[in-house]
Amino acid sequence: MKISIKERSLIAWIATLFLKQKKVAIVTCNIIHLWNTGKEEFLENKKWLQHELVHVLQYREHGCFKFMALYLWESLKKGYHRNKFEEEARLYENESALSSLVQVK
Numbered sequence: 001m002k003i004s005i006k007e008r009s010l011i012a013w014i015a016t017l018f019l020k021q022k023k024v025a026i027v028t029c030n031i032i033h034l035w036n037t038g039k040e041e042f043l044e045n046k047k048w049l050q051h052e053l054v055h056v057l058q059y060r061e062h063g064c065f066k067f068m069a070l071y072l073w074e075s076l077k078k079g080y081h082r083n084k085f086e087e088e089a090r091l092y093e094n095e096s097a098l099s100s101l102v103q104v105k
Contacts, residue, residue, distance in 0.1 A: 009033035027055035054089040
């Protein structure tokens with residue numbers, strides 16, 4: 001699976017305002033946007049990488065715009081932590097098989 005990683009992303013910076021975290025990774029389609037962390041640090045953190053890769057797969061399953069709408073709706077209804085897409089991503093954080101399939105552009 002090919003992904004791109006964008007450091008110092010405005011999208012990730014905006015996410016810091018909502019998530020109230022200093023370091024953020026957020027996915028849009030097959031791009032992982034980072035704020036306050038570098039590509040190398042992110043790739044070394046296997047649990048974090050796995051989590052974001054699940055979101056890439058969720059985008060592929062539902063399509064980019066449909067997934068964004070579903071994710072936003074789920075977050076509005078249940079909040080970030082109880083969002084079913086976040087719950088699924090947390091379930092697979094220790095699945096190292098996902099990261100072995102990744103090609104970073």
